[in-house]
Structures are given as C-alpha cells and as structure tokens.
Amino acid sequence: xxxxxxxxxxxxxxxxxxxxxxxxxxxxxxxxxxxxxxxxxxxxxxxxxxxxxxxxxxxxxxxxxxxxxxxxxxxxxxxxxxxxxxxxxxxxxxxxxxxxxxxxxxxxxxxxxxxxxxxxxxxxxxxxxxxxxxxxxxxxxxxxxxxxxxxxxxxxxxxxxxxxxxxxxxxxxxxxxxxxxxxxxxxxxxx
Numbered sequence: 070x071x072x073x074x075x076x077x078x079x080x081x082x083x084x085x086x087x088x089x090x091x092x093x094x095x096x097x098x099x100x101x102x103x104x105x106x107x108x109x110x111x112x113x114x115x116x117x118x119x120x121x122x123x124x125x126x127x128x129x130x131x132x133x134x135x136x137x138x139x140x141x142x143x144x145x146x147x148x149x150x151x152x153x154x155x156x157x158x159x160x161x162x163x164x165x166x167x168x169x170x171x172x173x174x175x176x177x178x179x180x181x182x183x184x185x186x187x188x189x190x191x192x193x194x195x196x197x198x199x200x201x202x203x204x205x206x207x208x209x210x211x212x213x214x215x216x217x218x219x220x221x222x223x224x225x226x227x228x229x230x231x232x233x234x235x236x237x238x239x240x241x242x243x244x245x246x247x248x249x250x251x252x253x254x255x256x257x258x259x260x
Contacts, residue, residue, distance in 0.1 A: 074150035076114035079127070080249050083173040087112035087131075088166050093153075101164035102139075110139060110154040110163070116173050117154060119146030123208035124185055127178055131169040137161035139169070180212035186247055187237065191217050194236040198229055 078085050091111040092102050102108040110131065120126035126144030131154065141156040163169075188208055195203045199221055207218035225233075252260065 072111060072151070075112065075152040077116075077118075077150075077152065078114055079116045079118045079173070080251070082116050083129075083175050083178060085114060085116045085171050086168060087114045087171055088168055089163060090165060092163065092165060101162050102158050103162050104158050104160045107155075107157050108139075108163075110156070110169075111151065112154065112169065112171065115144075115152050115154070116171055117141065117144040117152060118173075118178070118181075119144045119152045121146050123188075124210040125181060125212070127173045127181075129171070129173040131156075131171050133161075133163065133167050133169055135161065137163055137167075139163060177212045181210060184212070184215040185210045187241070188215055188217055190237045190240050191215075191233070192219070194233045194240075195219055195221075197236065198233050199225070 072090050089110055090113050092099050093109040093111070094102060094106060099108075102110075112131075117127040117129060118124070120143070126146075127141070128143065129141050131139040131141060138159040139154070139156050140159060141154045143155045145153040145155065147153060188205075188210060192203075192205055195217075202220070202222075204220050205217065206220055207216075209216040250260075
C-alpha cells in the first residue's frame, strides 16, 4: 500500500528507466545494498515480466548512471501488481531512490514468448483432437521447454499425439502474426 503498484511496461518494451522504491535483504527493508549482496529491488515501473500463470519471470540487468550493475536472476509478482526483481549487486552500492536503466535479457524472453504462444496452439490442438472437454490445469512456460497439464479421461494414444504434433507444427510453419491482447481469464477462454 505504501509503494503502490509497479507499472508494467513489458508488453511494449524490453528496456526502460525506473526509480528504486524499496530494497529488501533477507526479508527486511533496507536503505541500500552493497556489492556482492543478494537483494530484492522494487522499482516504480518495469519492463521485466514477473512470474505468473505458469510463465517464468524475466532476467536481465539494472544499471545506474554511475555504472553499478544489479544482475536480475528472477522477477516475481506479488499482490497482482508489485514486481520484485531478485538478484545480486556486482559492484558499488544501490540505494533508494536511485534511477536505474533496466534491460531485459531479450534472447531468453524471446524463447519464453515462443513457448507461451505454443501453449495456446497446444491447447487448441488438444481440444480439436481429443474433444472440447479438454481444459488446461496448469503449465510451466520457460526458455527451453514448456509443460502443459490438462484433463482428459484416458492416456493420449501415439496416433493422437502424432496428429497433435502435426497440427501444431503446421501452425508454426504458417508463421502467422502474433499479437498481444490483455484480457481476463474468462475472456481468454472464450476467445
């Protein structure tokens, strides 16, 4: 409540400037963090995606005008709109309210984005091949792989799996446009 929501900029950019609003070390809010320390930074706005809905959080770097580098190893989301940047300060010192240049690791995000898109293709292919009763029960969307949990009354046969793979690969080869649309879970299911 004191800090307010973090403004998420990541749907339109992987690079932005922000102001550090809080620093947390070992669960305690502190005024500064020193080189070598692991910490969690909260910034007023961020291009970093926070882990949500089975998709892993972004990694990257935050750099001050003086060259201090905070390496972000994970980004988490709390209370819906509070983004936590977990990482380690390489050198120097960071304090509230330092201004940081924030850069998402773009190659990793591109891999996550591709696997996120494939979860939608997979869900569609499962429903077409196995029936409309198939519903997503969970997922993990990461840079090198994805996991998609779903309900179905029996094991998927080899033939069904082959047909699902062919359908997904055909859609990928179509190389269609990908757009980002913000919607509620109910709206997403309906779409």
